[in-house]
Every structure is written in C-alpha cells, then in structure tokens.
Amino acid sequence: MDFCFFIPVIFGCPNKIKQDDDHTPYLCPKCHNPQLVKARSRTWFELCWIPLIPMKKHAIYICGICQFRADQDKL
Ligand SMILES: [Zn+2]
Numbered sequence: 001m002d003f004c005f006f007i008p009v010i011f012g013c014p015n016k017i018k019q020d021d022d023h024t025p026y027l028c029p030k031c032h033n034p035q036l037v038k039a040r041s042r043t044w045f046e047l048c049w050i051p052l053i054p055m056k057k058h059a060i061y062i063c064g065i066c067q068f069r070a071d072q073d074k075l
Helices: none
Strands: 015-019 036-047 050-063 069-071
Touching: 015 050
Parallel strands: none
Antiparallel strands: 015 036, 036 050, 050 069
C-alpha cells in the first residue's frame, strides 16, 4: 500500500531589518523629515518560516515615515 505525503515546503529569502544603537536621526532625502536612522539589513535563507542560514548583510539608512532605504556607503 502506498502512502503519499505532500508536505508543502515553503522557502524564501526575506530581509530582516534591525535598527542600530545609534539613534541619531538624519534628514530623509525623499520626504524631508528627520526620521532617517541607521539600520542593518540581513538576508536570511528561510525554510517554512524558520530562518536557517544568514546570508548577505549590509548597513543601510531607513526612513520611519516613507520607508525610504539606502545603502550607508552610497549616501
Ligand atoms: Zn522619508
């Protein structure tokens, strides 16, 4: 007798953004509010919503109002 189990394997590479300890606000170039803060963005390889392997990591600026993002070394 054959039993077939179909287990949905859901994977993805989402970005997790963590704000830096440095809370100095910068002026956002998009919405011109002083809401731009330093953060770290890290891409994870995720399997069934469980982050397994940390991948790319980079330092970014993120705006709390308009969600504008930029790499720290590009500004
Ligand atoms: Zn903004």
